[in-house]
Amino acid sequence: MTTHAFEITITRKEGLSDPEGTTAKKALHDLGYGGVGDVSFGRIIAIEVEAKNLATARSQVEEMCMRLLANPVIEAFAIEAVT
């Protein structure tokens, strides 16, 4: 068994309103950054999983995202192995 580290990025699904992103975009425009387009906020989760190999650990993390860490109705997620 080896410990595998991952970084999960959870973002709001496209098409859903993101009031925090919209507000930040407006504030950036007010600060003079006129070139700012869409801004969206998300969350990063750092997680360590003990498993026999990277593929097994990754598939477990995927399952965790589907079941608990993300809500597929409103969120998308990306998993990156950290070395």
Added chain:
Amino acid sequence: MTIAVVVFPGTNCEHDIVHALDLAGADSELVWHTETDLAWALGVVLPGGFAHGDYVRTGAIARFSPVMAEVERLAASGIPILGICNGFQILCEAGILPGALVANRDLKFICKPVYLRVESTDSILTSAATIGQVLKIPLNSYEGQFVADDIDAIEDADEVILRYCDPDGEIREHSNPNGSTNAIAGITNAARNVAGLMPHPERASETILGSNDGMVMIESFVESVRRVRV
């Protein structure tokens, strides 16, 4: 006729709903979230609060509390299940009701009475009301904005039971306090035995509280529990 009122760590509206159910003549019992046998219950309420501290997402951890497998089983068997505020969020997370609740449009916690228009009376929450009836009910939430990946399916199936409106019953942009899609405040499931809403009918159960408009919903729910045949 006994109704189970589920208490998670962080639930804080359980005594309010017990009182409102009592006013409607129904017996209820508080049930801790580790309970795994609710075979005795003819109805279930998931009350408001902050189950498991709202960690991860509202309702995300609560949906895996031991009691929820039993709630899912009862929902599938046709027992009336009502989710109020955080209870609604938990039912959505569990997939017992469609959609999800996200942060309010203006990123503000909203605590004020709002007006709701009854859109369908074919639900355990609105059967004693009339279509178009306007109810003044307190709203008390941060994650109250209803969204869904297939809103048309919910609308086409007539699963929207309550919408935010003005006191005259008209739905206008400013009468939607949290930006909910199509001003949706409450929905039911396809089998129409499960309902969820963000506002708190139990906080509008006596005139001394400013409104007793919530009692028509509480009475609808109690009536649906009375009709359960086991």
